Amino acid sequence: MSYKSADELHHEAQCLLDEYLDRALTLKVKERQKIPGQDMPVQDPEVRAHNMDEVALGYSFEQARVEAFRCLQCAKKNCMEGCPVKIDIPRFVDLIAKGEIEQAIAVVKETTLLPAVCGRVCPQERQCQLHCTLGKSLKNVDSSVAIGRLERFVADWERINQKTVIPSVKAATGKKVAVVGSGPAGLVVAADCRREGHHVTIFEAFHKLGGVLRYGIPEFRLPNEVIDKEIETLAAMGVEIKTNFVVGRTRKLTDLIDKDGYDAVFIGTGAGLPIFMGIEGENLNGVFSANEYLTRVNLMKAFDKNADTPIFPSKKVVVLGGGNVAMDAARMAMRLGAEIVSVVYRRTENEMPARKEEVQHAKEEGVQFLLLQNAKKILGDERGFVKGLECLKYQLGEPDASGRRSSVVIEGSEFILEVDTVIVAVGNGSNPLISQTTPQLDVNKRGNIVVDETQKTSMDKIFAGGDIVLGAATVILAMGEGRKSAASINAMLLASAK
């Protein structure tokens, strides 16, 4: 696919809009099927591989409307089935088609708090867009209505045009809610509980807010500006924010309730504990967890010459894993000046858990994919630095428990890649800080907090949600759990007030 600039895409959309505008509301299914899906304008791959700016530039107003014309407005809203928070997708898309953007964003915000984030990072091809009738009729999920891009469009429109509505807050109830962790789950709980008039305090361990949105997802995929805006809104609603505060250590979890007068606590501390492969050489210099690599750059700004936090000067990088974090790390390594970046993944592209768009973008930027291969051991030089990676080749076998086809090692297929950096992106365990310091809290054998159907933990007044409950999952699922937790907390506080 040849690269088209934002201007070209905008111009094409302008022509299509002129063609369809008069009869947009009366188009037949066959006609809608023929409207070309709108490509996301992106920075030129050769340019963006060397800068931190956002890759996807977002639809123009014309592109958004043309894309919205493609929606069949089916009576049975299949797309909503795929949405973890059940956004009324056909309704907001219809409003975009009519050019009513302010109303469209209001519909989206009825059910989701962070559309600018989710529009960017949700795996739509496995959620809403997987169920899209248009995509099904065209027998290609890539031909579905680009719901995620439209969600992003309306959210960005609101932010850029300064139309952000600060949600109204009910009269003070005198109840206090503590939110532990400021990632996607925590942000949702803070907003939902504050709306009901409770005093809400967010406790964040780092010096900046946002959790994984800040330290994990890079600027080129989710600009800090977007996160800052969400936090600004929470602050404007009157949410109290305490950074540099590790609940469990700075203050015990139980003290928040017993001594500090909180009536409920939500734990959303995420899946921050990197898993390593357990192979030889993993403690050599030049081996990093993706968390460390990305945190050094995203949170600690190691890409900036003014930053004190150093980043390893890598030339030949290999990333182990096939998820979004692996893509982020690989693309980050390119941007930090690596000459060769390869992703080593044990299965094939079909089994990769990463969003399709991220894989596509990584390829365009020059990241190489070494599929059906896996690391066996990391080789070091006499100074303790990485000098190579010994790999094994694999072939696909029968589907395993996860439904993905398992990979089977080919004996004797060892070969060596010459690299100076190995980034391990094979997942995260659960952060142990809260469970270590709160022995009475029930956790499962993986360290995930056990909750009931209302998100309540084994302890009174204490709720939990997001990756600390689910294991490493997605932003939208964490938000969904946050929403459910907030509803339970609000119900509990309402009942106790009576």
Add this chain to the structure above:
Amino acid sequence: MNEILFKQQLSADVYLMRLHVPLIAAERQAGQFIILQTDDDFGERIPLTIADADTEEGSITIIFQVVGKTTKHLSAFNVGDALPALVGPLGRPTHIENFGRAVCVCGGIGVAPMYPIAQALKKAGNHVTIITGARTKELIILEKEMKAIADEYIVCTDDGSYGRQGLVTAPLKELCEAVQKPDIVIAIGPPVMMKFCSETTRPFKVFTQVSLNTIMVDGTGMCGGCRVNVGNEVKFVCVDGPEFDGHLVDFDNMISRLNAYREIERTHYKCFVEKAFNDNVKEVSL
């Protein structure tokens, strides 16, 4: 919060500061550390062990040696200034009980993290021997405080300018050879010193605990940058430690990992000192 209440230069490169952090002062236990930044945006996060706390004043004491840009910058903060970011107490506290005979071996600045541990061991009823080692006499810190705790106090200097001449491992070995050998040895100091203390006690099968100060980014288990091999397992110093069985720690790997960014760190330090010098010249000429 985070204001500097008191500052004292203990030796050429070593400073003591008392910081106003009431919550940390109330919660901290022996063996725990904090992470601080001297700049909220571009600063790095460095771990420093808490040397003491005063719950009434709501303060903790840190003692640090200027070794790089951030510690250099920190040494330029004065009473009344506040640190932009400080979080803690982190790490698992030291396990304290009445072991019987406890030997605390401190190398250089390692006296600072040892102080609360020695205090707690004494309070729990242990017979406490403190061995302090430094290059030369003027680098010995907290002598009065340590002497007040110790049942037995031994000083070693490399150049013989004070106490015994030689390394801390010599008196440690003698204590292990005595009829009543130590029930526990705790060693805190430079990695090489902790390594050799562990090697000294190994033949005597005396349990030896070391406190590791590896490179950290977040200090909450999130990055794994601080990982070390302990026995055959990978451990995170920030959440599994900072204290481990010295006989199981792979010190050579740890020392190699501490050097991962040496060149970049040197450049940062040099730039910072030069810039400070130039700014100073400008100020004077104005």
